[in-house]
Amino acid sequence: MPLTTRSADHPRAGFTLVEMLLAMIIFVATASLIYASMRLMEKVHRTGGERAGAQITLRSGSQTVAAELREVNNVDGGGMSDLIAINGNSVTYWAMRNSGMTCQVSNNEVRIKKGPTYSGYRLPIMIRDSLLVFADRDSLSVTDDQWVQLPILGPPQNSTCPDGSPALAVGTAGLVVADYHVPGPVRTFELMQLAITTSGGRQYLGAQSLSGSGGMEPVVGPLGAGGLQLVYRNQFGASTTTPSSVRTIDLTVRSQGYRPVTTLGGGVGAMLRDSLALRVLLRNAR
Amino acid sequence: MRRARLTALRRDERGLALVLSLIAMVVIAALISGVFVASRQEMAGGRSAVRATQATEAAEAGLNDMLANWSVAYNTYGIYGDSAFPSVMVGPSGRYSQVLTRMRGGKFLLRVRGDQLGASGNVIATRYLGRYLRLAIPDLDIQAAVTAQDGVTAGGNIDITGFDTNPPNWTGCAPGINKAGARSGQAVTAHGASSVIGSPAEIEFDSTLVDSVFTSPFNTLKGMATLTLPGGSYTGMTPTVTGSPSRCNGANTLNWGEPFAAPAAGVVTQCQGYFPIIYSPGSMVVNTGRGQGILLVAGDLNIQGNFIFDGIVIVLGSLQTAGTGNKVTGAVLTAGQSVSIVGNPDVFYSSCAIARALQYSVRAEPLRDRSWVQRVN
Numbered sequence A: 001m002p003l004t005t006r007s008a009d010h011p012r013a014g015f016t017l018v019e020m021l022l023a024m025i026i027f028v029a030t031a032s033l034i035y036a037s038m039r040l041m042e043k044v045h046r047t048g049g050e051r052a053g054a055q056i057t058l059r060s061g062s063q064t065v066a067a068e069l070r071e072v073n074n075v076d077g078g079g080m081s082d083l084i085a086i087n088g089n090s091v092t093y094w095a096m097r098n099s100g101m102t103c104q105v106s107n108n109e110v111r112i113k114k115g116p117t118y119s120g121y122r123l124p125i126m127i128r129d130s131l132l133v134f135a136d137r138d139s140l141s142v143t144d145d146q147w148v149q150l151p152i153l154g155p156p157q158n159s160t161c162p163d164g165s166p167a168l169a170v171g172t173a174g175l176v177v178a179d180y181h182v183p184g185p186v187r188t189f190e191l192m193q194l195a196i197t198t199s200g201g202r203q204y205l206g207a208q209s210l211s212g213s214g215g216m217e218p219v220v221g222p223l224g225a226g227g228l229q230l231v232y233r234n235q236f237g238a239s240t241t242t243p244s245s246v247r248t249i250d251l252t253v254r255s256q257g258y259r260p261v262t263t264l265g266g267g268v269g270a271m272l273r274d275s276l277a278l279r280v281l282l283r284n285a286r
Numbered sequence B: 001m002r003r004a005r006l007t008a009l010r011r012d013e014r015g016l017a018l019v020l021s022l023i024a025m026v027v028i029a030a031l032i033s034g035v036f037v038a039s040r041q042e043m044a045g046g047r048s049a050v051r052a053t054q055a056t057e058a059a060e061a062g063l064n065d066m067l068a069n070w071s072v073a074y075n076t077y078g079i080y081g082d083s084a085f086p087s088v089m090v091g092p093s094g095r096y097s098q099v100l101t102r103m104r105g106g107k108f109l110l111r112v113r114g115d116q117l118g119a120s121g122n123v124i125a126t127r128y129l130g131r132y133l134r135l136a137i138p139d140l141d142i143q144a145a146v147t148a149q150d151g152v153t154a155g156g157n158i159d160i161t162g163f164d165t166n167p168p169n170w171t172g173c174a175p176g177i178n179k180a181g182a183r184s185g186q187a188v189t190a191h192g193a194s195s196v197i198g199s200p201a202e203i204e205f206d207s208t209l210v211d212s213v214f215t216s217p218f219n220t221l222k223g224m225a226t227l228t229l230p231g232g233s234y235t236g237m238t239p240t241v242t243g244s245p246s247r248c249n250g251a252n253t254l255n256w257g258e259p260f261a262a263p264a265a266g267v268v269t270q271c272q273g274y275f276p277i278i279y280s281p282g283s284m285v286v287n288t289g290r291g292q293g294i295l296l297v298a299g300d301l302n303i304q305g306n307f308i309f310d311g312i313v314i315v316l317g318s319l320q321t322a323g324t325g326n327k328v329t330g331a332v333l334t335a336g337q338s339v340s341i342v343g344n345p346d347v348f349y350s351s352c353a354i355a356r357a358l359q360y361s362v363r364a365e366p367l368r369d370r371s372w373v374q375r376v377n
Helices: A017-070 B002-012 B017-068 B072-076 B211-222 B351-359
Strands: A083-086 A090-106 A109-113 A129-135 A146-151 A157-160 A166-171 A185-199 A202-209 A217-233 A248-256 A273-281 B082-084 B088-090 B094-102 B107-117 B123-135 B144-148 B152-154 B159-161 B180-184 B188-190 B195-197 B232-237 B277-280 B284-297 B301-303 B307-315 B319-321 B324-334 B339-341 B344-349 B364-366 B372-375
Touching: A017 A090, A017 A185, A017 A202, A017 A217, A017 A248, A017 A273, A017 B017, A090 A129, A090 A217, A090 B372, A185 A217, A202 A248, B017 B088, B017 B094, B017 B107, B017 B123, B017 B364, B144 B159, B144 B339, B144 B344, B152 B180, B159 B180, B180 B195, B188 B195, B211 B277, B211 B284, B211 B307, B211 B324, B284 B351, B301 B307, B307 B351, B319 B324, B324 B351
Parallel strands: B144 B180, B144 B324, B152 B188, B152 B339, B159 B195, B159 B344, B232 B284, B277 B284, B284 B301, B284 B307, B301 B319, B307 B324, B319 B339, B324 B344
Antiparallel strands: A083 A090, A090 A109, A090 A185, A109 A166, A129 A146, A129 A185, A157 A166, A185 A202, A202 A217, A217 A248, A248 A273, B082 B094, B088 B094, B094 B107, B107 B123, B123 B364, B123 B372
8 A cells, every 4th residue: 555545534634724724814813812801901910900099088088188188177357366377288287186175274284084075086296286176254155265275284194083094194284274174175176277288299298297396298199280279168158268257178189190001992101080079168167 | 461561662752741731830830829919918908997997987886876875864963973875777787886984174074886797696896995075064154153144133132142052951062152132234224122142242343244244155055955845834843753763844835944952842853963954035924833953944034932042043034033032042144134133032152053054954064175085995
């Protein structure tokens, strides 16, 4: 039997050229589809992540500013105004830090009752924080009611109230004992500023304790152009530049992604931007 | 033989399509799940913010509810005594819990926890708020036992004194400051055996006694009235009790509280802490009996005899007294055209009676400044 002769039932080993070409075409087409799908999904993934990050920045930024400003006290015509300076992209104010009730006062010390009536994210800090103690010599009259600002002259110490319960002893000076009912309201505050600050070439919402040490620290960002916009309104809803007249604050935060995101249409270099606006009602304004 | 060859041929023709497809599906599924996770995180963040806001609103409702439904019983809670109130649902998924702590000088600290509940009733968000409150004591310009915008005429055998005097047998009164006997925008005229004494005895032609000195506290207190009585005659005011165990009967319009204290006879102790604000939009004639608190009369007040009252009397019309046995311990303010105190009455200035009448009868309001507090517990 000649070697070149193939019987009808001889097994067919290998592929024909057409089969190979067909297989390669199918392979390339499938691989291209998979690659395109992966690219698409990767873009979607990155865009979604950037958008989520930008929105989280917006939410946390606006909540931070709103929470800080909501508790601000303001009295039209002056008096007990906690807004010290107001601008379109910064605000300086007394930020409330602790609250509770006194259990003992003397000329140079205020003891704050610890326990469930005391509230604060951190302990008072000397110099940086100040005391606000409610004075009301004549409880039958509101005309002498006032929060008296006193310095904190030493680190607060653990102590006891006259009844033996735990207290926080805060050193101060210039307190006129007869002006206070004990127990009575007490607060602490620090002078704060919120403003735009730059770090690593990016803009952030920064916070700085003006009564403490240290500079402006970025807390939320990155923000886009005009990242923090504040409009101050009086009781009639008109914008005002007088701190004591402010009743509401319109707050706009504009966020920006960390890096450019390729758009689904193929565009390159677009930075995701988003914004959130809300109105903060000053709960202690009158 | 032929079947074996065909099987071998099929094995040889296996391609990469299935493997590639599986790999592609896995990669795509991973990417989709990544996007899904990112979206879930974003949505969870948004939901969290909404729930936190709802919890805050529940806490706000708790603050407002306490002020709207203030009970004068809170005014006498023990100092430092935390008073926790039952939790209240706000809508289908909100809840607040209040704790009220009394301080001195008529001040309170209200703490409220607001919860947002999930479908199974579990807490999914909590916020804490607080508010400093004070008793809504109106600004009362009391510088004398009797304050009148018009002239004061004292006759008969009356005794008006501005020296601070506690009601008989009352205990726990802080020392007060002596005031004038009578203070008037016109003249104070005493006839017969009448006596007007104090520090000073009289303040006459006081131009500061304008309408608002009388109408401002009148209108404020009127809004907190315990008893609103039509104009007319009222006789024999007596403290009464009801129920078992017995308690002061606030539903009885002739029960104006118990000013007497032991060892006086017939003291109704259940009503010693009852200081009603009695308001009449018309004119009143009162005759015999006793009471305490704040008496507000928009018209004229005529006290005819044997009527004892501890607290504050504000009359926007004229005040006239007659007969014997009348006694007011506290302060009287009259804006009307004439004040004629004749017969055999006594009017004693009492800082203690004034303070108790106010502190036991008024509701609370937020401190004027820095009352609202964001708390962490």
